Amino acid sequence: MIVIMKTHTPSAEIQNIIQECRNWNLTPETIESNNKVVIGLVGDTAGLNIEKIQQLSPFVEQVLRVKHPFKRASLEFRNGEYSEVAVPTPNGLITFGQNHPLVIVAGPCSVENEEMIVETAQVVKAAGTSFIRGGAYKPRTSPYAFQGHGESALHLLAKAREATGLGIITEVMDTADLEKVAEIADVVQIGARNMQNFPLLKKAGATGKPILLKRGLSATIEEWLMAAEYILASGNPNVILCERGIRSFDQKYTRNILDLSVIPVLRKLTHLPIMIDPSHATGYSEYVPTMAKASVASGTDSLMIEVHPNPKKALSDGPQSLTPVAFVELMQEIAPLAQYFGRGYKSAFSNSGRSDSDRPERTLKLG
Numbered sequence: 001m002i003v004i005m006k007t008h009t010p011s012a013e014i015q016n017i018i019q020e021c022r023n024w025n026l027t028p029e030t031i032e033s034n035n036k037v038v039i040g041l042v043g044d045t046a047g048l049n050i051e052k053i054q055q056l057s058p059f060v061e062q063v064l065r066v067k068h069p070f071k072r073a074s075l076e077f078r079n080g081e082y083s084e085v086a087v088p089t090p091n092g093l094i095t096f097g098q099n100h101p102l103v104i105v106a107g108p109c110s111v112e113n114e115e116m117i118v119e120t121a122q123v124v125k126a127a128g129t130s131f132i133r134g135g136a137y138k139p140r141t142s143p144y145a146f147q148g149h150g151e152s153a154l155h156l157l158a159k160a161r162e163a164t165g166l167g168i169i170t171e172v173m174d175t176a177d178l179e180k181v182a183e184i185a186d187v188v189q190i191g192a193r194n195m196q197n198f199p200l201l202k203k204a205g206a207t208g209k210p211i212l213l214k215r216g217l218s219a220t221i222e223e224w225l226m227a228a229e230y231i232l233a234s235g236n237p238n239v240i241l242c243e244r245g246i247r248s249f250d251q252k253y254t255r256n257i258l259d260l261s262v263i264p265v266l267r268k269l270t271h272l273p274i275m276i277d278p279s280h281a282t283g284y285s286e287y288v289p290t291m292a293k294a295s296v297a298s299g300t301d302s303l304m305i306e307v308h309p310n311p312k313k314a315l316s317d318g319p320q321s322l323t324p325v326a327f328v329e330l331m332q333e334i335a336p337l338a339q340y341f342g343r344g345y346k347s348a349f350s351n352s353g354r355s356d357s358d359r360p361e362r363t364l365k366l367g
Contacts (some may be wrong), residue, residue, distance in 0.1 A: 003039040009059040070225040072232035089167035096273040102343040103302040107133040109317035111153035121160035123324040127331040131167040146315040154184040205234030245281030255283020275302035
């Protein structure tokens with residue numbers, strides 16, 4: 001349930017409503033939305049009469065029930081306003097969100113050695129990337145496959161950040177490693193296999209670090225948003241959703257099925273920023289450029305793309321990794337497309353949003 005206050009409501013009135021709601025064993029959360037204060041009420045509101053809340057103050061404009069089971073993640077909870085996740089990096093504040101430039105995240109599946117991660121970071125930065133991604137701890141289907149170098153790889157990521165100023169996105173698999181990962185990472189990733197690891201979600205949220213939440217292997221959209229709810233409920237509003245492909249009945253030719261329809265669906269359901277990972281979704285480098293461009297056209301806020309100096313010798317996920325040359329070519333192709341949709345990634349270090357008047361004019365020439 002949300003309580004929308006009138007513009008210029010005195011703070012004393014807002015505090016009175018908050019206190020009264022606490023007396024009803026509800027958890028009130030205030031949100032600045034569309035120049036108004038919105039009070040979100042979390043708890044058992046099923047038996048609460050809307051008129052009872054409206055009578056608390058003449059400054060109450062409207063009271064609405066949140067229809068979805070994911071309360072804090074729902075678009076209704078923010079009164080229809082999309083949220084943004086701002087991440088401080090050495091290169092400046094990078095903001096994920098619908099009204100901001102496209103954020104590019106790139107790098108290898110796994111951190112293999114210092115030369116490799118630093119070299120890759122330098123290449124992807126020059127092409128317009130804001131974050132280096134790389135796994136220190138790797139969940140693998142086979143227990144005999146390369147599992148990552150662990151804590152030492154975290155320090156190599158830190159060296160890549162020092163050399164380039166890029167932010168770091170890396171995955172945590174276990175609550176035992178969370179403190180070490182959170183100390184180095186600018187954004188902590190929860191992988192697909194851990195999407196419903198609820199103890200990990202709660203503890204990761206409690207770090208206060210921005211969390212990148214990947215969709216589970218066969219997760220429904222509602223299950224995905226309920227997983228995000230665990231992080232939000234821990235008091236951490238900085239959650240980014242990442243679609244990385246799901247399992248389906250026909251996966252002979254791709255690793256997973258990339259569900260791009262999830263972008264408009266999420267726009268209707270949630271205020272959280274959206275990232276697309278076409279590398280894990282397709283599993284083959286030759287398909288990544290097409291799906292990356294389709295993701296931009298579909299309205300994603302961010303792209304995560306795997307890049308490796310020598311994919312044939314990669315210790316993990318080589319077949320889906322672009323070479324540095326192929327990545328630069330892709331970024332050159334994406335640049336005008338992103339600009340066309342008003343999401344030019346070259347200005348990703350800017351923290352200012354764009355209004356419709358700032359967007360390039362779109363003209364279709366019919367031959």
